[in-house]
Amino acid sequence: MEDKITRKEFLRLAAGSAIALGLGKFGLGSELAGLAEAASRPTLVVARNQSPAAMVRAAIGGLGGMKRFLRPGGSVVVKPNAAWQRTPAQAANTNPEIVAEVVRLCKQAGARLVKVMDHPCDTPAELTFSVNGIKKAVESAGGIMISGASPSLYQPIRLPRGKALRSSQVLKEVMEADLFINLPIAKVHNAVPLTLGLKNLMGVALDRDPWHDSPDLNQAIADYATAVRPHLTIMDAVRVLLSNGPKGPGKTKDMNMVIAGTDPVAVDAFTAKTVFEMDPGYVKYIVFANAAGLGEMDLGKMTVKSVS
Amino acid sequence: MPRPHNQARNIRRAVQASFFLFFLYLLGRTVFPAESPIPLDLFLRADPLIALSTALSLRKVTASLVLFALPIVFLTLFFGRAFCGWICPLGAALDLSEKIFRWRRPRQERRQPDRCPRLRRLKFYLLLGLLVTALFIADFRSGQGVGLRSSLGLSLVYLFDPIATITRSLVLGLVAPLQSLLVMLHADQGLAYLAASNFLLEHQSLRNALTAFQKALAVWVDYPGSRPEAIFFRFAPIAFFIFAAIIALSSLTRRFWCRYICPLGALLALLSRWAPVKKRVGPACNDCGLCIRSCRMSAISEDPHIYRAGECVTCHECISICPTGAISYLPAKANLSAEPPLDLSRRRLVQAAGLGVASLLLLKADWGAKKNQSGKLKTSAAGLIRPPGALPEEQFVTACVRCAECMKICPTNGLQPAFAEGGLEAIATPLLVPKMGPCTQFCVSCGRVCPTGAIQPFTVEEKSWLYLGTAVIDHNLCIAWAQDKVCSICDEACSYNAIDQKEPGLPTGVRPVVNEKKCVGCGLCEKSCPLAPEAAIRVHSFGDKRSLGRQEQKEFFLLNSQEKGAERPAPLPL
Numbered sequence: 068m069e070d071k072i073t074r075k076e077f078l079r080l081a082a083g084s085a086i087a088l089g090l091g092k093f094g095l096g097s098e099l100a101g102l103a104e105a106a107s108r109p110t111l112v113v114a115r116n117q118s119p120a121a122m123v124r125a126a127i128g129g130l131g132g133m134k135r136f137l138r139p140g141g142s143v144v145v146k147p148n149a150a151w152q153r154t155p156a157q158a159a160n161t162n163p164e165i166v167a168e169v170v171r172l173c174k175q176a177g178a179r180l181v182k183v184m185d186h187p188c189d190t191p192a193e194l195t196f197s198v199n200g201i202k203k204a205v206e207s208a209g210g211i212m213i214s215g216a217s218p219s220l221y222q223p224i225r226l227p228r229g230k231a232l233r234s235s236q237v238l239k240e241v242m243e244a245d246l247f248i249n250l251p252i253a254k255v256h257n258a259v260p261l262t263l264g265l266k267n268l269m270g271v272a273l274d275r276d277p278w279h280d281s282p283d284l285n286q287a288i289a290d291y292a293t294a295v296r297p298h299l300t301i302m303d304a305v306r307v308l309l310s311n312g313p314k315g316p317g318k319t320k321d322m323n324m325v326i327a328g329t330d331p332v333a334v335d336a337f338t339a340k341t342v343f344e345m346d347p348g349y350v351k352y353i354v355f356a357n358a359a360g361l362g363e364m365d366l367g368k369m370t371v372k373s374v375s
Numbered sequence: 376m377p378r379p380h381n382q383a384r385n386i387r388r389a390v391q392a393s394f395f396l397f398f399l400y401l402l403g404r405t406v407f408p409a410e411s412p413i414p415l416d417l418f419l420r421a422d423p424l425i426a427l428s429t430a431l432s433l434r435k436v437t438a439s440l441v442l443f444a445l446p447i448v449f450l451t452l453f454f455g456r457a458f459c460g461w462i463c464p465l466g467a468a469l470d471l472s473e474k475i476f477r478w479r480r481p482r483q484e485r486r487q488p489d490r491c492p493r494l495r496r497l498k499f500y501l502l503l504g505l506l507v508t509a510l511f512i513a514d515f516r517s518g519q520g521v522g523l524r525s526s527l528g529l530s531l532v533y534l535f536d537p538i539a540t541i542t543r544s545l546v547l548g549l550v551a552p553l554q555s556l557l558v559m560l561h562a563d564q565g566l567a568y569l570a571a572s573n574f575l576l577e578h579q580s581l582r583n584a585l586t587a588f589q590k591a592l593a594v595w596v597d598y599p600g601s602r603p604e605a606i607f608f609r610f611a612p613i614a615f616f617i618f619a620a621i622i623a624l625s626s627l628t629r630r631f632w633c634r635y636i637c638p639l640g641a642l643l644a645l646l647s648r649w650a651p652v653k654k655r656v657g658p659a660c661n662d663c664g665l666c667i668r669s670c671r672m673s674a675i676s677e678d679p680h681i682y683r684a685g686e687c688v689t690c691h692e693c694i695s696i697c698p699t700g701a702i703s704y705l706p707a708k709a710n711l712s713a714e715p716p717l718d719l720s721r722r723r724l725v726q727a728a729g730l731g732v733a734s735l736l737l738l739k740a741d742w743g744a745k746k747n748q749s750g751k752l753k754t755s756a757a758g759l760i761r762p763p764g765a766l767p768e769e770q771f772v773t774a775c776v777r778c779a780e781c782m783k784i785c786p787t788n789g790l791q792p793a794f795a796e797g798g799l800e801a802i803a804t805p806l807l808v809p810k811m812g813p814c815t816q817f818c819v820s821c822g823r824v825c826p827t828g829a830i831q832p833f834t835v836e837e838k839s840w841l842y843l844g845t846a847v848i849d850h851n852l853c854i855a856w857a858q859d860k861v862c863s864i865c866d867e868a869c870s871y872n873a874i875d876q877k878e879p880g881l882p883t884g885v886r887p888v889v890n891e892k893k894c895v896g897c898g899l900c901e902k903s904c905p906l907a908p909e910a911a912i913r914v915h916s917f918g919d920k921r922s923l924g925r926q927e928q929k930e931f932f933l934l935n936s937q938e939k940g941a942e943r944p945a946p947l948p949l
Contacts, residue, residue, distance in 0.1 A: 152815060152816060152817050152870070188867065188868060188903065189815065189868070189899075190786075190787055190812070190815070190902075191407075191786050191787065191815075194407065194408075194786060194815065194817060194818065198817050256867075257863050257866045257867065257876050257885065258861050258862065258863045258866075258867075258885045259861065275905075276905035279854070279860065279861070279862040279864060279905050280854060280860065280862075280905060282860075283861065284860070284861040284862070285861065311872050313867055314867055314868065314869070314870065315872075316872065317872075
């Protein structure tokens with residue numbers, strides 16, 4: 068599976084390590100593994116045409132199982148898209164069955180606490196989490212649903228590599244968790260053609276208005292991703308939103324796919340191409356994130372495993 | 376001295392306290408989503424004065440309005456003004472405050488029980504004035520001509536009705552400050568942080584205890600990490616001080632409000648004239664006069680055998696304090712001493728009626744009553760966005776008793792009391808302030824708690840065609856229009872697909888455009904717009920289609936909601 072490492076890749080790995088050590092000052096030392104992974108050829112796992120829960124299990128299994136990411140007794144933060152007051156059928160939020168299964172897998176791998184967090188766009192948060200069914204799903208799987216509405220849950224974060232955004236906030240839990248899983252749903256979006264994993268990270272920031280006010284929202288998304296790095300990205304492409312995104316109501320399509328990987332750029336790029344038949348280069352935040360060395364967007368340079 | 380006759384009074388105290396706690400409980404439970412087997416606005420629905428005044432002014436008697444009010448009417452017909460002593464929450468608040476503040480009995484009262492006997496008549500004049508105002512012709516239903524059948528009165532009962540007053544005062548004047556206190560307790564390092572901490576999360580029983588504590592504070596707290604949002608009500612200080620003033624009046628004379636002002640008390644006093652159950656003073660009476668001095672309503676005259684049944688609130692204080700046990704309740708017999716006559720001056724009654732008409736005319740001469748050319752909207756209503764399901768404006772201002780239940784239950788804190796937006800006739804009625812809180816799509820609570828039907832119940836589906844207003848984008852402020860920034864948060868937030876993109880597909884051409892036919896004016900866009908304090912997209916009150924009625928609004932929506940051309944397609948790949 069792994070090719071002999073080329074000189075170019077070695078240099079990228081070295082550079083990545085140096086940056087990771089530098090970023091280690093900000094408590095991001097554990098991202099070293101992610102950066103090293105990103106520097107080499109990333110692996111994605113795609114599960115198709117089963118029940119949502121089965122696809123999640125297959126996709127994680129294909130990456131080596133949850134135990135590869137989590138040691139027993141560790142803490143987990145899961146960030147689904149639970150931002151909108153929309154029912155599951157309307158495909159504006161992550162499928163609650165997928166969220167429940169991720170929680171279950173973490174618990175089976177020995178997680179001490181599985182916290183599912185989002186700072187929703189629709190208020191009040193309590194109503195949002197009840198309409199989109201995610202709170203119920205999380206609790207039935209033994210997880211804890213936490214609303215990111217309270218400012219006391221955030222810490223400021225500097226984005227020294229930012230080109231459009233130089234600082235923001237992040238949920239304290241996200242930075243302290245042993246395992247941070249990004250769990251987006253794939254949708255079209257009126258402003259940034261597609262909303263995928265990198266964009267889903269907006270949900271762990273408190274104040275998003277400066278992002279929109281920055282010179283370029285797409286650059287801001289990439290800037291944030293330089294400092295907030297999920298260990299694992301699991302893309303819900305079971306039912307996707309094809310029009311009037313990100314909230315709908317709009318046309319939905321059952322694509323019956325779940326994509327998992329450790330390289331957030333690769334997952335987004337693959338989803339753009341495979342689910343929406345869109346060139347990833349068209350989605351600017353993917354391009355900017357790739358340019359910042361956060362991952363690989365060239366589909367020819369990633370390994371895709373299909374599991375059924 | 377042994378007091379074996381305390382039992383009845385103690386029962387009254389227990390029942391009165393229970394009703395007061397029940398009232399507070401219902402008020403505390405008035406939080407989203409308003410699912411309760413007992414109507415949360417029960418006390419307001421049970422108020423006969425509200426039912427009477429609303430039915431008269433709307434010229435409409437509906438079962439929902441009148442049925443709940445009947446029990447208290449029957450109670451009064453049999454037992455006299457028992458409501459005032461046993462059930463009324465304002466009465467309980469007054470009695471409680473008298474105990475707390477220990478108002479010293481004014482010296483005059485010890486010698487002359489009733490300081491101002493003629494002032495008692497004021498409440499009757501007030502009652503008449505209010506009923507006349509409700510009966511008189513103040514306005515006409517929009518679009519139905521100017522015949523008698525389409526006429527409307529003006530109900531001013533909200534000013535003086537005790538249940539509406541105490542509900543409004545507590546919601547506007549107490550809930551918001553209490554909530555602020557909770558918010559401070561939940562501040563950094565406070566309860567919310569604690570609740571989300573790993574320690575508590577691992578100890579289920581402790582977490583449950585904390586959640587139960589938060590829930591008991593009548594805050595909709597569902598899970599750790601949630602904290603009560605600070606809520607804000609316009610004029611909270613004014614509402615509080617008006618209530619404080621009403622309470623403070625009791626320092627002048629016990630139950631000042633109930634004796635001299637309360638029109639509901641007046642109505643019940645009239646109804647109690649035929650009550651078969653009346654107080655009887657037996658031959659054991661030794662004329663000690665203790666009962667006269669202990670009566671909180673000064674209903675007993677200088678001769679302890681004679682009392683005004685219309686003033687007696689059946690608190691049983693006299694029964695408990697009588698040293699000989701001479702007082703008891705029995706069905707009225709022929710040997711009952713004659714009650715002093717009501718003695719309402721005819722001249723004053725005419726004056727009261729006249730004043731009622733004058734108030735009505737004055738209010739309707741205020742600029743707030745002027746309608747636009749089609750007769751359907753008020754010209755003053757520039758900032759007036761009503762809750763969904765609201766009756767057409769001229770009916771709304773008379774049906775609304777300003778109880779503030781809808782304001783309390785609105786989960787986004789968007790409903791606020793009006794000041795000048797609808798003119799004087801609409802003061803303190805609810806209006807939506809999107810920047811405070813939008814009308815979120817999946818909520819139907821305000822329609823559930825309105826006691827008079829000023830806000831008619833509605834469903835989530837109906838919200839798509841209950842037009843409250845229309846959003847308008849200021850192209851000079853919107854950062855997408857004015858600065859070519861990538862922002863379409865309003866489009867994202869819109870639940871009704873009422874915002875389109877001009878020139879979709881171009882990376883820098885993302886510019887929102889409002890589709891007036893689909894925009895219901897919920898204000899989600901205005902709330903989410905990143906500009907502050909004034910959003911670049913704001914809801915204006917044109918587009919309010921309440922005068923059309925539900926069916927026509929639905930037809931308008933269906934006719935205009937067809938997507939012109941295809942829905943915005945996903946952009947083509949390069």
